[in-house]
Amino acid sequence: MYCQTVQVADQSEFQGGYRLLTLDAPDIAPEVSPGQFVHVRIPHMEESVLRRPFSVYRTEGPQLQILYKGVGKGTRTMTYLRAGDELSLIGPLGNGFPAPQPGHFPVLVAGGYGMAALYLLARSAPQPGIAFFGGRSAPDILCVDEFESLGWEVRMTTQDGTRGRAGIVTDEIDDWWAVRSDSQPLEVYACGPNAMLEAVARRAMERDWQAWVSVDRNMGCGVGACLTCVLKVKQPDGEWAWKRSCKEGPVFDCRDILWEED
Amino acid sequence: MYCQTVQVADQSEFQGGYRLLTLDAPDIAPEVSPGQFVHVRIPHMEESVLRRPFSVYRTEGPQLQILYKGVGKGTRTMTYLRAGDELSLIGPLGNGFPAPQPGHFPVLVAGGYGMAALYLLARSAPQPGIAFFGGRSAPDILCVDEFESLGWEVRMTTQDGTRGRAGIVTDEIDDWWAVRSDSQPLEVYACGPNAMLEAVARRAMERDWQAWVSVDRNMGCGVGACLTCVLKVKQPDGEWAWKRSCKEGPVFDCRDILWEED
Amino acid sequence: MPNLSVQLGPLTLPTPVLVASGTFGYGPEYAELIDLNQLGGIVVKGIALHPTKGNPTPRTAEVASGLLNAIGLPNPGAEGFIQEYMPFLRQYTVPVIVNIWGKTVAEYVDVARRFDTVEGVHALELNVSCPNIKEGSAMFGTCMDSFRAVVAAVRAATALPLIVKLAPNVSDIKEFARAAEAEGADAISLINSVPAMAIDVETRKPKLANVTGGLTGPAIRPFAVKLVWEAAQAVTIPIIGIGGISKAEDALEFIIAGASAVAVGTASFTEPRTVLQVTDGIAEYLERHGLESVDSLRGSLNTGSDAAVDTDSETN
Amino acid sequence: MPNLSVQLGPLTLPTPVLVASGTFGYGPEYAELIDLNQLGGIVVKGIALHPTKGNPTPRTAEVASGLLNAIGLPNPGAEGFIQEYMPFLRQYTVPVIVNIWGKTVAEYVDVARRFDTVEGVHALELNVSCPNIKEGSAMFGTCMDSFRAVVAAVRAATALPLIVKLAPNVSDIKEFARAAEAEGADAISLINSVPAMAIDVETRKPKLANVTGGLTGPAIRPFAVKLVWEAAQAVTIPIIGIGGISKAEDALEFIIAGASAVAVGTASFTEPRTVLQVTDGIAEYLERHGLESVDSLRGSLNTGSDAAVDTDSETN
Ligand SMILES: Cc1cc2nc3c(=O)[nH]c(=O)nc-3n(C[C@H](O)[C@H](O)[C@H](O)COP(=O)(O)OP(=O)(O)OC[C@H]3O[C@@H](n4cnc5c(N)ncnc54)[C@H](O)[C@@H]3O)c2cc1C
Ligand SMILES: Cc1cc2nc3c(=O)[nH]c(=O)nc-3n(C[C@H](O)[C@H](O)[C@H](O)COP(=O)(O)OP(=O)(O)OC[C@H]3O[C@@H](n4cnc5c(N)ncnc54)[C@H](O)[C@@H]3O)c2cc1C
Ligand SMILES: Cc1cc2nc3c(=O)[nH]c(=O)nc-3n(C[C@H](O)[C@H](O)[C@H](O)COP(=O)(O)O)c2cc1C
Ligand SMILES: Cc1cc2nc3c(=O)[nH]c(=O)nc-3n(C[C@H](O)[C@H](O)[C@H](O)COP(=O)(O)O)c2cc1C
Ligand code: FES
Ligand code: FES
Numbered sequence A, B: 001m002y003c004q005t006v007q008v009a010d011q012s013e014f015q016g017g018y019r020l021l022t023l024d025a026p027d028i029a030p031e032v033s034p035g036q037f038v039h040v041r042i043p044h045m046e047e048s049v050l051r052r053p054f055s056v057y058r059t060e061g062p063q064l065q066i067l068y069k070g071v072g073k074g075t076r077t078m079t080y081l082r083a084g085d086e087l088s089l090i091g092p093l094g095n096g097f098p099a100p101q102p103g104h105f106p107v108l109v110a111g112g113y114g115m116a117a118l119y120l121l122a123r124s125a126p127q128p129g130i131a132f133f134g135g136r137s138a139p140d141i142l143c144v145d146e147f148e149s150l151g152w153e154v155r156m157t158t159q160d161g162t163r164g165r166a167g168i169v170t171d172e173i174d175d176w177w178a179v180r181s182d183s184q185p186l187e188v189y190a191c192g193p194n195a196m197l198e199a200v201a202r203r204a205m206e207r208d209w210q211a212w213v214s215v216d217r218n219m220g221c222g223v224g225a226c227l228t229c230v231l232k233v234k235q236p237d238g239e240w241a242w243k244r245s246c247k248e249g250p251v252f253d254c255r256d257i258l259w260e261e262d
Numbered sequence C, D: 001m002p003n004l005s006v007q008l009g010p011l012t013l014p015t016p017v018l019v020a021s022g023t024f025g026y027g028p029e030y031a032e033l034i035d036l037n038q039l040g041g042i043v044v045k046g047i048a049l050h051p052t053k054g055n056p057t058p059r060t061a062e063v064a065s066g067l068l069n070a071i072g073l074p075n076p077g078a079e080g081f082i083q084e085y086m087p088f089l090r091q092y093t094v095p096v097i098v099n100i101w102g103k104t105v106a107e108y109v110d111v112a113r114r115f116d117t118v119e120g121v122h123a124l125e126l127n128v129s130c131p132n133i134k135e136g137s138a139m140f141g142t143c144m145d146s147f148r149a150v151v152a153a154v155r156a157a158t159a160l161p162l163i164v165k166l167a168p169n170v171s172d173i174k175e176f177a178r179a180a181e182a183e184g185a186d187a188i189s190l191i192n193s194v195p196a197m198a199i200d201v202e203t204r205k206p207k208l209a210n211v212t213g214g215l216t217g218p219a220i221r222p223f224a225v226k227l228v229w230e231a232a233q234a235v236t237i238p239i240i241g242i243g244g245i246s247k248a249e250d251a252l253e254f255i256i257a258g259a260s261a262v263a264v265g266t267a268s269f270t271e272p273r274t275v276l277q278v279t280d281g282i283a284e285y286l287e288r289h290g291l292e293s294v295d296s297l298r299g300s301l302n303t304g305s306d307a308a309v310d311t312d313s314e315t316n
Helices: A073-078 A119-124 A144-148 A169-179 A194-207 B073-078 B119-124 B144-149 B169-179 B194-207 C077-084 C105-116 C144-157 C173-182 C218-234 C248-257 C274-288 D077-084 D105-116 D144-157 D173-182 D218-234 D248-257 D274-288
Strands: A002-013 A018-024 A037-041 A052-055 A058-060 A063-069 A086-093 A105-111 A130-135 A153-158 A186-191 A210-214 A230-234 A240-244 A251-253 B002-013 B018-024 B037-041 B052-055 B058-060 B063-069 B086-093 B105-111 B130-135 B153-158 B186-191 B210-214 B230-234 B240-244 B251-253 C006-008 C011-013 C017-019 C041-047 C060-063 C066-069 C096-100 C123-127 C162-165 C187-190 C194-196 C213-216 C239-242 C261-264 D006-008 D011-013 D017-019 D041-047 D060-063 D066-069 D096-100 D123-127 D162-165 D187-190 D194-196 D213-216 D239-242 D261-264
Touching (some): A037 A063, A052 A063, A052 A073, A058 A119, A063 A073, A105 A194, A119 A144, A144 A153, A153 A169, A169 A194, B037 B063, B058 B119, B063 B073, B105 B119, B105 B169, B119 B144, B130 B169, B144 B153, B169 B194, C017 C274, C041 C077, C041 C123, C060 C213, C060 D218, C066 D218, C077 C105, C105 C123, C144 C162, C144 C173, C187 C218, C194 D218, C218 C239, C218 D060, C218 D066, C218 D194, C239 C248, C248 C274, C261 C274, D017 D274, D041 D123, D060 D213, D066 D218, D077 D105, D105 D123, D105 D144, D144 D162, D173 D187, D173 D218, D187 D218, D213 D218, D218 D239, D218 D248, D239 D248, D248 D261, D248 D274, D261 D274
Parallel strands (some): A105 A130, A130 A153, B105 B186, B130 B153, C017 C041, C017 C261, C096 C123, C187 C239, C239 C261, D017 D041, D041 D096, D096 D123, D123 D162, D162 D187, D187 D239, D239 D261
Antiparallel strands (some): A002 A018, A002 A086, A037 A052, A058 A063, B037 B052, C066 C213, C194 C213, D066 D213
16 A cells, blocks of 8 residues: 555546546556555645545556546546646555456446446456446446457446447346356456445345445545445344445445445 | 626746736726726635735736736646636726826836836826836846836846846935936835835835825735725824725825834 | 525515625625625624724634634724715615624613614624623623623614624534523524634744634534524524525525525625525525425425434534 | 654653544554654544444535544444554554543543553543533533543543543633643643534435534634634643644644644545654754744744734624
8 A cells, every 4th residue: 555646647538428547656556456446635626635536447567547437526626637747646445356266257247437447357357257337328338348358248238228238237137147057156246336236236145146346435534544434244243343445345245235224 | 896707818927936917808907097906716726715916917908917926825826827717807906096197207116016016007107207126136127128118217226236226226216316307296106015115105205205105915805895905094183094905095195104004 | 486585583585695794894895796686685794883993904814715804893883884884775675784793781782772763774683702892701602691681682772673693602502592582582693703813833923913813714614504503403583594605505504404594704705796696596496496485495404314313413 | 853752741752743533543544654653642543441333324524624524433442442453553652542432421430441551552532522422411521510520530540641632612612621630631632523514405414424523624723723722821731732734834833822742633534644744844844943842832922012912802
């Protein structure tokens, strides 16, 4: 973990309102493992005391990339960053995904920035698997080429039917599962809206898949000190405890999460 | 008086750390009279609740220009403005200088941005006169060509002697006064550091010159509502009263100011 | 178009958005920029019986998301104000609320009484939250006995609608809200500026000549919203919410917390048209949410099931 | 190189810059980023006798120049803390100050007593400023009788240096500062977070699940500096100044106002190295001004001739 001033190498429009931010972070980038995030201090937001967390989309040598959308004050201010600007980064943070095991079939489920958050995992998997991407509309489906060029099969659903199947991502998963003949045990990795994660988790628990979900909670410190980002996790004794999604997470075994919470 | 969003037409380096900001302000610019100021809401300073006041240096049709120096948070943030950026302006504000009278000889005394603040007056005077500019060093002497091209004689003093005479501005004024033969009554207009204004005022009162000074006080509202910018002004009954430098000023007859104040 | 008018006891306001005392002068200062008739009301700068000069300079200092001020309540006195400014204000339909202060109960009573017969004055706002106004060593705004005494005396002295402006620096705002109600106030307004100070570390001098001052602006809003919410649970008289309002959303926080009206203060310095932008934004919000009046939004905070319903729950 | 060490009664700190309770965890969280031995002291997150879960989420919300929090004092309990974290903390030379709280005087006494025999604990900070800690209906931090009772009881129960952390929401901080001193506190720290709230106007729900929370960060600094300045005039025991410190200049304001040491809170979230930057900046300032120690700067505010010397002068 570092806290460093890094330089913007490039920023460009991506797709569907997303932007691609490339940072020169020679110490941090090589140490990022799939599912980890960085905590960004956004310049020119003097009124804001909090950083903003972003998953690492790709790393390439000394560089790391973030794929983000301008949804609020922080992310909209980020759009002003230009090559050469400096910003402070803490990272890599969080536990990240457990590595896919040889002999298991990897399945990805993603919505929104989850497609970016799963890319490093796809790249490091011992074998390509299948990826289910869901979104509202065609522009919300990101990075398909990148996954396909790694050999992954990508199945898409959009609510308005403008790309892939019309519907939600779990419709497609259910159909795939219903006709699946391969007997390798699944390893499912999901990152997206909470409702998507819960729907995946319920299926995983029913059908006995191993499934990890990466949750999105408001964060303060990002390093485990402030106890902002907690969620309820089941304990061996039947009780529950708050766990910090920045430290014990953001990736949790879906069976451990107390899903009633939200 | 307007409160309007205007556009930056241009911003460029000037000299001595000063920058020249040109604004498209078609309603405001034509109404500015010499010695008036505008109150600027500086963009990207969300933590700041106050505007910053600036004298109008030049107006040209729909444009007005400000000559300013990055001395603090606000003015340093202003340096980021680029052509096309928008900002909110209140103006024209303040009383401005009384117009020079025909038959009187106009004398300007300036330090710092005062050289810019007196330009419109020089341009509108019925006859050119003499201008005394003082500064720490050569780069602090601004706009000499502009005044000379209007026919004014410009005498300069710098503390380090790098331009004009070594010393302070009143040295030069005293020498000029000692050998002056012309008998026209003087009208003196001064804008600069408080010590300069006071030194000029003392001479004016001794030698019976008509002299106006433009004072620089911290401002809040800029329009007379908050009572931040007050200074002590003598009353006919021998008492004193606070007067608002944004409303009754920033230009005062030097005889009216209670100089003991500072 | 939703109905924007609100009722503060006997006082009807055309819109729920006032300008706060001391931040809008006496009316003429902003009249070139703003149509005063579009305001919910003008609360003029604090008026005492006799003219007062106010504090030495510097009187203000900018701080993070806020302003420190120690202006010192300079004013032309009741007579001066009536002569200099009332003829101007009478040209408008906007309700004029005179913010009054004094150094003793008797002075408060005298200045209140003076305004009873003045045409065009719609209400009085009692400024008991100025730290300097002392009777003996008690402070009217934070000492319960003096507070009750001054509210009761002014209530008896005026037939005008009476708004009592509360000090924020008390450990239980509910007590003061209830006392104001019990002593006959028609409404309460809160908060006044928060006692504070700033130091120039290079000179080791206070940034204000007066050493201490009052903090206002966005920095105090969460503190003010909390106090308004508490007060709203303690009294039935209407509340004017004040503190750091610079956009419609901020004003809506106060209304949802229980305020019937709000006042814009420091934000007028940043952007004179704030009061109108806030008014338009409230209208737009009511329309979008299908609400017919400000009253139907007032106090509608949904504290949910999870949420603690009293104010004594754990923080930190 | 000026001497940065400061004395808080019996407690010696290597530098005057601590990290504030609840904003730096229990030590390990930031240890990868910061050499803990460079800190003036670590004040750990509030510890109760028994483990506590804390509040529902959302627990924080960002506001203008500040943070609202209602974390709810989750903690592993005294035993859990001692087992999980003290072995780690003993590896460092940095003074460890344990922030303690309870729901009754008896609980405070028990948790204080538990730490008396724990190696590596340098002092206790008594958190009486958490709004939830009630005995009957009294709040320890704002009700003088309960305040005195808990300070006296804990004082009798511990031989460790005792720091009492004051609540900001009282009408006269001097009374509480004097009471802490009278009951035997070795030092006081202030301020704790300021009761506040924020509302999401679209959902009409509070932004915190707990409805209300505590405001911290730059927004509260001018308020905190004023309270420290007042407290410094009321007591002779040392003061730890807290509230919105994010750079050396901010810390120097507190020291010039009368604090012997300071603590960095929310700013650690924004920039974990703040505590070190503040320390370096203080050293640089002392050197530049030819001052040999923090003590020679402490309380050196020059209120001048013009300036009012009491706290009761006019604002507004
Ligand atoms: C582990 C993780 C990884 C993420 N990865 C990505 C990614 O790769 N790409 C992407 O686009 N997004 C990602 N996000 C989401 C991203 O962090 C948010 O979109 C971003 O924080 C939004 O900030 P904002 O200021 O633009 O907008 P908003 O969310 O609108 O913020 C508005 C307001 O919300 C409040 N707020 C924000 N955070 C908090 C908090 N912790 N506590 C209280 N209030 C808060 C603030 O008041 C803020 O001003 C990730 C989130 C997490 C937790
Ligand atoms: C009538 C008038 C005309 C001027 N014309 C010019 C000009 O033409 N060119 C030029 O360069 N300068 C001009 N100035 C000066 C210019 O306004 C200041 O340089 C500018 O305000 C500095 O702002 P700043 O934030 O950069 O720096 P600083 O002065 O360093 O501001 C630092 C801090 O000072 C404080 N501060 C500023 N104003 C106030 C206030 N009113 N009350 C309390 N605290 C305050 C704030 O905390 C601010 O952050 C003029 C000033 C006046 C009064
Ligand atoms: C410069 C200034 C002068 C003020 N003068 C008065 C006053 O005369 N009487 C009064 O009751 N309040 C006065 N106030 C307090 C405001 O009316 C208001 O309560 C406070 O500013 C909080 O609102 P804000 O955060 O929107 O500014 C003054 C505030 C400021 C900033
Ligand atoms: C997230 C958070 C948790 C806190 N927890 C505690 C606590 O457990 N005990 C305590 O006495 N103060 C606690 N505080 C208050 C801080 O110690 C400090 O007094 C306050 O944050 C003001 O300082 P700041 O403005 O620098 O943050 C907490 C503050 C924050 C922001
Ligand atoms: S964000 Fe602070 S503990 Fe997770
Ligand atoms: S700046 Fe507000 S009265 Fe002059």
